Amino acid sequence: MARRSQTEMAVLGALSMQPMTAYALREAIRDVLGHFWSESFGQIYPTLQALEQQGHVERREGPRAGSSTFVITASGTAHLHELLSEPITTTPSRNGLLLRLFFGRTLGSDRCRELILQARADAERSLADYEELRRTVAVEDAGSPDLPYIMTTISAGRHSAQALIAWTEEALTLLDGAT
Amino acid sequence: MARRSQTEMAVLGALSMQPMTAYALREAIRDVLGHFWSESFGQIYPTLQALEQQGHVERREGPRAGSSTFVITASGTAHLHELLSEPITTTPSRNGLLLRLFFGRTLGSDRCRELILQARADAERSLADYEELRRTVAVEDAGSPDLPYIMTTISAGRHSAQALIAWTEEALTLLDGAT
DNA sequence: CCCTCCTTATATCTGGCAGATATTTCTAAT
DNA sequence: ATTAGAAATATCTGCCAGATATAAGGAGGG
Structure with a gap:
């Protein structure tokens, strides 16, 4: 194809x-x-x-x-x-953070913890953005037939950001004993 | 740069x-x-x-x-x-599913629901894979200094898959009244 | 009124990168 | 011995991001 x-x-x-x-x-x-x-x-x-x-x-x-x-x-x-x-074409994901964590022993555990904290801060900002976007769109596009569709995309962002935040907590715990 | x-x-x-x-x-x-x-x-x-x-x-x-x-x-x-x-270079995300949902009114709500159900099935399979991978790696790499680092990457996959599943539920609810 | 800076606007080039494909060699099964 | 398939090397096309060059219009200050 x-x-x-x-x-x-x-x-x-x-x-x-x-x-x-x-x-x-x-x-x-x-x-x-x-x-x-x-x-x-x-x-x-x-x-x-x-x-x-x-x-x-x-x-x-x-x-x-x-x-x-x-x-x-x-x-x-x-x-x-x-x-x-047409069928959805999925582009292969390339996650630079996870690649660095996978080789985390080479990078050093302190660096890894920094990267995770940075990711959490980014995700928290992003989550706040999504919450605000949801409020804005709910008002501006109230009654529009497109509203529910747009809302699904905002919801996806919110869930993704929340998952990232939850993951950073678990990741920090996992690295607790790591050198 | x-x-x-x-x-x-x-x-x-x-x-x-x-x-x-x-x-x-x-x-x-x-x-x-x-x-x-x-x-x-x-x-x-x-x-x-x-x-x-x-x-x-x-x-x-x-x-x-x-x-x-x-x-x-x-x-x-x-x-x-x-x-x-080096600083992480973030490649811009391209989510074909969300693009289709955003223009969901053009695509049709039935098609959208199908896409979401498909995504949920994929995510459930992926979640099962991560759970199994976690068990396998925990045994095979037991005691390895790399284990906690590898576990963070598997955890990321699990959280991401779980978030996707949770999102599909919300998305289907959002589209309930949509034409 | 003019200078400067910012935004709007059009366009091109380099290089990263995926996916397809062609080809050869080794191995295992029939 | 033949064949199918896996291992292995390599190249080409085209999508795509990001940087960059260029220029016109508007806003503001001097």
């Missing part, structure tokens, strides 16, 4: 909410989907060109000279539905 | 346990670090060549004709320590 560009899915998804410039697209993906997705300019520009050639998006006059706003077409909406229906 | 090859870290780490061929290296990384790391041949071969040129590994007669076993050198061990000490 030819590897599909995952970028197309995110780009078309974002454009399905409203027309945008490439720049705004990246902002939107970072700000709205940022908890579970990311795209770089290096991918967005060529992807928009490809989508334009396929007729899935149309280029309109942008907010300033030489600037373009992209609009999703009917065929683009259909293509988005197709892409969303 | 020049992007460092993360592959070097995993390769040197694996070779620090025992000398191996490139093929065995990939097997070891998949089987032992597989829960939080992965490497492909496309990266392992050029990385071994680079490490050899830098003197961090040495090539020895392999188990058959034209085959090479790689041994980590003293400078390689030092280099591994350096790499482990």
Whole structure:
């Protein structure tokens, strides 16, 4: 199976909410989907060109000279539905923290404990962010048919952050006797 | 900051346990670090060549004709320590499941529920794997100074799988009224 | 009114990296 | 002896992130 560009899915998804410039697209993906997705300019520009050639998006006059706003077409909406229906491609995880802990004896137990404490602090901040995001979205998107779907993604972030915090406690206990 | 090859870290780490061929290296990384790391041949071969040129590994007669076993050198061990000490580079997460749920109204609520159920089944299998792995490692590596470090990585997998299962319940509830 | 800084905006290049694939050698079973 | 499969080495394509170059418009201060 030819590897599909995952970028197309995110780009078309974002454009399905409203027309945008490439720049705004990246902002939107970072700000709205940022908890579970990311795209770089290096991918967005060529992807928009490809989508334009396929007729899935149309280029309109942008907010300033030489600037373009992209609009999703009917065929683009259909293509988005197709892409969303494709089986999920799981990218192999690379967890730098766990790799360091696995070779923790080489790194040293003090360093390991520092890394875990850092991870806990990060997770606590992230958990607070998710709690606030939930409140904000509940108010701003109240009544929207998209609300329950958006809430599932925020819930995933919350559960993940909570699990991380719980894990750091157990990990510190496990390393208690380690040299 | 020049992007460092993360592959070097995993390769040197694996070779620090025992000398191996490139093929065995990939097997070891998949089987032992597989829960939080992965490497492909496309990266392992050029990385071994680079490490050899830098003197961090040495090539020895392999188990058959034209085959090479790689041994980590003293400078390689030092280099591994350096790499482990570097700040963790976080690769941006791309969660295909959450992306589909976010645009769940386009995909359809039935499809979304299927995806969530699939995720729960996967997580339950994964949780069972972690439980078994914990028992196996506790016996096989009993008394090893590496044991507590390895246990932290298994614990991370368990917590993550448990969180995923808990999330699926909440997600299904959230989608209860969704069309 | 001009200078400067920040934001918006477009675009390209390098290199990390995964996955597929081609090829050869060894081993085990039939 | 033949064949199937595993072990082993290697390369290529294409996705992708991050850095970087460039420039236009707006805001603010002097």
